[in-house]
Amino acid sequence: MSPTSVPCPACATSDRTVPVSVAVLGGDTPLDPAVRAQLDVPREPKSLSPGSTVLFVLAGLQLLPLLMVLGGIGDPDPTVRNFSLIATLLVLALGIGFATAGRLVLNAARARRRAQGGWPLSYDQWTLVHKVWRAAWLCRACQVAFFPAWSLRPDFPASPALQLPHFQDWLTETSKQIDLAGGLATTAP
Numbered sequence: 001m002s003p004t005s006v007p008c009p010a011c012a013t014s015d016r017t018v019p020v021s022v023a024v025l026g027g028d029t030p031l032d033p034a035v036r037a038q039l040d041v042p043r044e045p046k047s048l049s050p051g052s053t054v055l056f057v058l059a060g061l062q063l064l065p066l067l068m069v070l071g072g073i074g075d076p077d078p079t080v081r082n083f084s085l086i087a088t089l090l091v092l093a094l095g096i097g098f099a100t101a102g103r104l105v106l107n108a109a110r111a112r113r114r115a116q117g118g119w120p121l122s123y124d125q126w127t128l129v130h131k132v133w134r135a136a137w138l139c140r141a142c143q144v145a146f147f148p149a150w151s152l153r154p155d156f157p158a159s160p161a162l163q164l165p166h167f168q169d170w171l172t173e174t175s176k177q178i179d180l181a182g183g184l185a186t187t188a189p
C-alpha cells in the first residue's frame with residue numbers, strides 16, 4: 001500500500017503531493033490539459049508488426065477446418081479416411097507455416113525497433129512502464145514529479161524533483177533500468 005502523504009523533494013512538504021495516477025485519472029482537482037498530457041499514462045504500444053498479427057490470426061483460423069477434417073479420420077469408409085488424413089496434414093502444414101512466418105516477421109520487426117533504440121519492445125516491458133508510472137508522485141505546488149525511495153525497488157534511491165516536460169523520458173529510462181535490474185521488487189516502508 002502507498003502511504004497517503006509523501007513529502008516533495010523540492011519543497012519538503014506533503015501538503016499538495018498526490019500520486020500521478022490519481023492526479024491524471026481524476027482526483028478532486030482536475031489538471032491543466034497541458035500538464036495532464038505530460039503526465040499521462042504511457043500508451044500501450046501499437047502492434048510492432050501488423051503483418052505478423054495477420055499471420056498469427058491466419059494460423060489460428062486453421063483450427064476450425066482442422067477439427068472438421070480430424071473427425072473424418074475415424075470414418076469407416078477408407079476413401080473418407082484417406083481424404084481426411086491428407087486434408088488434416090495439409091491444414092496442419094498451413095497452420096504451422098502461417099505461425100512460423102508470423103514469428104519470423106515479428107522477430108524482424110523487433111530487431112528493427114531495437115536497432116532504432118525503441119523501447120518498450122514487448123507487452124511485458126510496457127506493463128513495467130505502466131507500473132513505474134503508477135509509482136510516480138506529483139507535487140502540485142512545485143509542479144514537479146518524483147519517485148519516492150521505496151516506490152520502485154529497495155535498491156533504487158528516491159528520485160530528484162523531475163521537471164514535468166522530462167517526465168515521460170524519465171519514465172522510459174527508469175523502466176529500462178528496472179528491467180535490467182530484474183524487474184520491480186516493491187516493498188512497503
Ligand SMILES: [Zn+2]
Binds near residue numbers: 013
Ligand atoms: Zn513541492
